[in-house]
Amino acid sequence: MKGIYSLTAFVVLGLTLLSSAVVHAKSATGSRVLVLLDSLAEKDSYSQFWQQLEDRQFQLLFREAQDTATTLTYFGESLFNHIIHFAPKSSNLGQHPALNNIQLVDFVKKGGNILAASNTAASDNMRALAAEFDIELDSDAVFDHTNYVDTHDKIATKKFVGPSSIIDATQIDAPVLYSGTGLKVGQLPLSTAIMAAGSDAFLAESYDKRTKAEDTVTLAGTLQSRNSARVAFVGSINVFSDEYLTASVDIGSDKLYKKSGNEEFVKQLTQWTFQEKSVLKVVGHTHHKQNETEQLDWYRVKDDITYHVDISEYKDDQWVPYHANDIQLEIIMLDPYIRTTLQEIPTDTKYGRFEANIKLPDVYGVFTLRVNYKRAGLSYVLAEDQVSIRPFRHNEYPRFLTAAYPYYASTGSMIIGFLLFSAVWLSTWGGRNSAASKVKAN
8 A cells, every 4th residue: 555655646746747847837936736625526616716727837636635645745855836725624634644734834834835715614624724824714604784695695895905916906896706704814924814804794603684793804814934935715615616706796786797806816816825926036135345346255344335136026927127115224233233225226137126335334243234025915035145344454544533633733732842942951051050160260
């Protein structure tokens, strides 16, 4: 059995590596996707979603969540770049040798991305997985008094609360259909809520028209880990279904939407989660003295230096220059001694160049030149250089200090006075003795 398991993993690895060599992925991290389902019979319910991913050159491998032959790695090499977790009801995943929550968290730590969808019947294992990423899944259903289609638990919303780098609301014309549970996004700065229900929505076991909506109900949330791996949770698996992707939306308003906004929402969400957009990378970073080009390992206190950092953004399947006005450089020795905003310089390259002209602090020691750029929805940028700052050598100090001119003048006047006094003294010294001797002689 172990031999068959190893052979299966080897075949999967070979096929995935071969296909990745032939097909160029639009994702910045790879195209291999593992799709976990409660049952393979549910696969056809999301056929348009699968087709959308395949049109973007993703390679999908479908597996039942309970299949113990499924593995994420082979001899330490990851078999997949992304995971779609559409198995909220599978309660035995905690005992799965390769798909338990510890292994999925480790998958993210190694740079993998996860898209998970749930519903009101989510298992404890799914809730525990969400909690690992600072997201709490509710157990009640979402209802809405006003913004619903057919039934109060099939709500429609256009309330996008996340940054445009994740979901660009201007590109979604129609409301998103949603039926499922809500979730709560934690306080970690790595976590971001991206979609919420309307002001009349609430969570409950069943609909009651007398129930008042109080707190905002969050429907989808994301987390980007410190290594820029991405995780997205949606409280409704139906959002991705063929029924919701093609359904019309009539919420009793004057305008009837022939097609819901689910298709565009799902597209943008998966583009962000699978790192097809909002991905930044540092192309290079240099520093040198002003009016010079050589990068040094050491500088002198109060030297004037120039710092450059080049950053690209992955957008529309290619690397393009990144534009921003809030990138900062810190010069640190335990604490920042200097923090300044970098200015963008126009270039004709595929990266944006940012520059700062700085006078180094009047403190010597080992300093770190750091650009630590973290913005919600964008992959994190970290560029560091370590340099030594030395004091003046004995022959580098100025010969005369302006502030010491009064002391120079007093010293000079004392010398001149001493010389004049000495001259007068010497010129008159012995005069009285010679006069007295002449008197005695006479």
